[in-house]
Amino acid sequence: MFYSLQNLWIKRILEFILLGFFLAVMDAGCVEGKVYLDTITNPELAPFPIAVADFTSPQKMGGGEQEIARNINRVVVNDLVLSGFFRVIEPKDFPPQAQISRSFLDRSELEAWSGSGVDALVTGSFRVVENSLIGSFRLYDLVEKKFIKGTRYEGRVSEWRRIAHRIANEIVFQITGEKGVFDTKIAFVGNQTGNKEIYLIDFDGENLRPVTQNKSINILPRWTLDGKRLLYTSYMKRNPDLYAIDLESGKNYRISYRNGLNACPTWFRDSEGEKMILMLKRDNRSHLFLTKVGETSAIPITSGSASYASPSWSPDGRQIAFVSDQTGSPQVYVMDINGKNIRRLSYQGNYNVCPAWSPRGDWIAYCSRQGGSFKIFLTTPDGEQVRQLTQGPGNYEDPTWSPDGRYLAFSSTKEGGAAIYVMSINGTYQRRLTTFRGEATNPAWSPHLE
Structure with missing residues (x-):
């Protein structure tokens, strides 16, 4: 869990406490403390703004790969929306100076999001090797402009939906401290x-x-x-x-x-x-x-x-x-x-x-x-x-x-x-x-x- 996003969420929730709303913070004394942010049971708390970029490929994408990339993006975005935790910003609504063409971003590229009001960014990359789908996602903190988490996935091409659900699960875990239910x-x-x-x-x-x-x-x-x-x-x-x-x-x-x-x-x-x-x-x-x-x-x-x-x-x-x-x-x-x-x-x-x-x-x-x-x-x-x-x-x-x-x-x-x-x-x-x-x-x- 990354500290700047924790602090931002803590600040927001503390503001709501002054109005009588509920806060639950657990494991605060740990080196990597987890903040449990339940916007489902506290709908007054504004959804967490997160950007999800189009997935890219390290090789030239064919028509089949492009379709898989679009499908994975669609499922990840839909999962995050259905969770009730997030306000998802898609590429068409990205700031003009923050267009993304690759999965691995440096600090200067993250600086382009300053003042955007978006707190986190998800990028992804995949490739198809014979009948295998190999992909990864990366989660960035746009408040402190740093990389947070990256996970690699591999499976059959036919398992693209399961891989997308697993990516969404990991994103929910990193933000809320609890695993998502998209694999259920x-x-x-x-x-x-x-x-x-x-x-x-x-x-x-x-x-x-x-x-x-x-x-x-x-x-x-x-x-x-x-x-x-x-x-x-x-x-x-x-x-x-x-x-x-x-x-x-x-x-x-x-x-x-x-x-x-x-x-x-x-x-x-x-x-x-x-x-x-x-x-x-x-x-x-x-x-x-x-x-x-x-x-x-x-x-x-x-x-x-x-x-x-x-x-x-x-x-x-x-x-x-x-x-x-x-x-x-x-x-x-x-x-x-x-x-x-x-x-x-x-x-x-x-x-x-x-x-x-x-x-x-x-x-x-x-x-x-x-x-x-x-x-x-x-x-x-x-x-x-x-x-x-x-x-x-x-x-x-x-x-x-x-x-x-x-x-x-x-x-x-x-x-x-x-x-x-x-x-x-x-x-x-x-x-x-x-x-x-x-x-x-x-x-x-x-x-x-x-």
């Missing part, structure tokens, strides 16, 4: 073929592809911790069994097939290995069971005449958020991992479901029926603070967190049929991801994918 994907259920199948889509709404094509009913996708497999419930054998599919090989296998419901696994890893809590049918009710990954036995952690559903593990592995009708209508609760110390969280509305615990541990998102339609709310784990995130017509359901806890994906009918959307954790920057024919529901956000 969102799984969801779509019925565009007439059947409910599982699909994947990138964070930016591109690269849509089917995961299942079994012409059955496939619902409730969930990611494994390493992001290599998806678990989902399917009626392929006429019972709602739990399946796992390896996303690289496409191999599909059944992992839980007890009579009745097998669904909604939530994962945690500790010193004993990976554990999973899932919903299973017991005494004509749904209950929550704990199992170790790879084992067939399952230990019940709920019992009684009420139903228990939709488990979501806390990041520290000590608690579970879930839904139960033990007071009559479905409500959101939290309990310890052993099934004890049950506390009700939701009191607004008579129907509250779909809890999702933030990776940061500070919020639990859930759906609440308000005036005949569902809206998305946040509550702190102690239930002391409650915030409504979505408003307006239509239903807003199935919240799922990005791995950095900065965004939520959800399904909504606000524009007609159900589609997948993404928003910041204060409910702003809502954008639609899915546009295909048919409806899209049950989103599940992946961990970081390398």
Whole structure:
């Protein structure tokens, strides 16, 4: 992290503190202190001005290379804009004296940006060697006029989009101290073929592809911790069994097939290995069971005449958020991992479901029926603070967190049929991801994918 940009941002945020806004500065005593600047949750803070130059090539660019360069630029710029952190200045808006024709710049070339109001500059270079794409980016501090960070990437030409996302991730990390989520994907259920199948889509709404094509009913996708497999419930054998599919090989296998419901696994890893809590049918009710990954036995952690559903593990592995009708209508609760110390969280509305615990541990998102339609709310784990995130017509359901806890994906009918959307954790920057024919529901956000 570079000091002049830190100081500039600190000055800006301190000005906002005088007006009552929030500042979070961490690791200030380190040699390379990291400032966590969350313009997503503090939209009053002006986006960070950053210039992104056209990528160049050390060799004469052919038509194919020019197209790849334009595509990489487009994805990097789009990622930075979608993050909500940046105001991106593109080459057509560069100062006349600051035109860039190469990736490596010296101080005199950076001096041309003086007085421009731009704080950082990104340049890039790449070349194609047979079927390989070799590229790098460089990040410059335009306040102190110095080079900050450079990273080299190499992959297949077909992986240009992944390389672009990785560049954007590194830029976000250098500015905010936290990695971006541009390498992530969102799984969801779509019925565009007439059947409910599982699909994947990138964070930016591109690269849509089917995961299942079994012409059955496939619902409730969930990611494994390493992001290599998806678990989902399917009626392929006429019972709602739990399946796992390896996303690289496409191999599909059944992992839980007890009579009745097998669904909604939530994962945690500790010193004993990976554990999973899932919903299973017991005494004509749904209950929550704990199992170790790879084992067939399952230990019940709920019992009684009420139903228990939709488990979501806390990041520290000590608690579970879930839904139960033990007071009559479905409500959101939290309990310890052993099934004890049950506390009700939701009191607004008579129907509250779909809890999702933030990776940061500070919020639990859930759906609440308000005036005949569902809206998305946040509550702190102690239930002391409650915030409504979505408003307006239509239903807003199935919240799922990005791995950095900065965004939520959800399904909504606000524009007609159900589609997948993404928003910041204060409910702003809502954008639609899915546009295909048919409806899209049950989103599940992946961990970081390398």
